[in-house]
Amino acid sequence: MTALLEAQDISKTFGNGVRAVSSVSLHVGRGETLGIVGESGWGKSTTAKMLLRLLQPDEGVVLFDGADVHRMRGSALRDLRRRMQIVPQNPQTSLNPRLTLQSSLEFNMRAHGIRAVERGRRIPDLLDRVGLDPSYARRYPHQLSGGQLQRAAIARALATGPDVVVCDEAVSALDKSVQAQVLNLLATLQRDLGIAYVFISHDLAVVEHIADRVAVMYLGRVVEQAPADALWKGARHPYTITLLSSTPGLGRERIVLDGELPSPADPPSGCGFRTRCPIAVAACADEWPLLTVRGADHLAACVHHRPQLAPAVTAVPA
């Protein structure tokens, strides 16, 4: 496996005792999209920050092109920053309100030693690529709509010529008609520039559309990981099956879970999903099942090899 970016058993516990991420292993190949899905508080963004070296893992390593990201110094680290970029969720807060788009893009390029002549040449091209008129370079963030701002944030991420872009809920704040435009843009950029994405979202329908491989997180762990189509055709973890059934547009019969979402500060013993799992057995309270192979490149962490869940029998009146 020649992964471009790889996490091996990374964990993070915060000072308040919250174990946000436990033994997560992931890999992304060149030009590939890895989707990470899960609900809020399940460690998706913490994982992303560790991949980007914005947070130091307590255990485990992150490798970029085979080199340990968290041991890099000097020019190797600067080079890493150039090659890994992020598109955050909220474009209103991620772009400096007092800088024009031109200045925001220049700022990022200057930090990476791109010369003035080259910067001036690249900016119209970048804006054009993300579907903004080059005249927008003179505008400030408040003069743009949400969709235009997110395009600008993408342009800024592209400015340094990255190999990997981490999109952390990058389309979640957009209206649906605009979201489709940005998803198409991301796909076009990947095809033209060969960028790899780590695409984090709580919306399975979006991840289904954009990702080659998907990791499903629950309570700080990856509970299932598989190529996207294998996951839609045959999910092997009860949580994935439930999420799929709860996602509108995928046309599945809904499975309704009882029970409260556990708190990452006070997780249940054993498998974190057992308190809501309709098919939990006694052994589930003992320990988290290990991720085991369920097919080609398909891993799941459940004691049941082929979990079967019954759809809800509640009658919803028309």
Next chain:
Amino acid sequence: MTATTGLQVTDLHTTFGSKSRAVHAVRGVTLHVGAGETFVLLGESGSGKSVTARSILRLYGDTAHLGGRVTLGDTELTALSPKAMRSVRGRCIGLVPQDPTAALDPLRTIGSQLVEVLQVHGMQRSKLDARGRARELLELVGIPDPPRVFAARPHELSGGMRQRAVIALAVACEPELLIADEPTTALDVTVQALVLELFLDLQRRTGMALLLVTHDVGVAEELGGRIGVMYAGRLVETGATREVLAEPRHPYTRGLLDSLPRPGIPRGELPVIGGRPPMTGEVEAGCAFAPRCPRAVSSCRETAPELADLGAGRAAACPVVNPVPALTSAVSA
């Protein structure tokens, strides 16, 4: 339809700001929600859906100018004094806002907030009775351990439980109408399902009318009932929710549904509506959707079409309706 029961909104207009810089956020909305019925207002940000809901409650006070008529049962809300309107809010109309954390007083227990609502509106005279009723309400909204939640402060509860507590507050006085403004947007999908089910269950038990505002097609589908699709301050399509979503007649509804990711669409080839939705009040002459509409004709840019009856309870504000074919072009703007 003569509205002797439920909510009747007739030609509602809401304008913010002074005459020279007026923002016309709602531009003539007419809708009816009968007792026991559900009406979903679907739209993107800036479409005027929340402003419509809040205008019904007259929450903008002097900051907005309202036009048109709103009646609930035999009461004309738009003619009430501010004081009389205050006794309608919470008593006859319950509101469930989007963010349950902001809707609750962080310093007080859930129980004391419920008791206050019950006593302010004269539902329960004695504190003891009010407490008993408050516990019943917590049970009614499916809270598993009412005594604990009664004594808890908002930060001690999960998001889903907080939203249930807010719903308990909103239905405490058995209102004729419940307005829910994006009630599940802040919740995770597996919790969202439970909360939507709760709304339908409460409605079956109490017979109240439900007006739910959402941007989420999935939520609308789940709830059923009737739907009104809003664009730039107007209703562009109405009808039975499942029929409208299965076979939309207005090009905007069609485009919105087509742009949702779903299985079988190759990556990068989502059909899109070009351009962007107009910002609140940013509308020129003619149909507001015309600049983005693949089927616009020259007359669309001159006069804004009115909602026209298409039969079978359906209506659309488009002169070129009849079944609209799916968008085929996937070329992004």
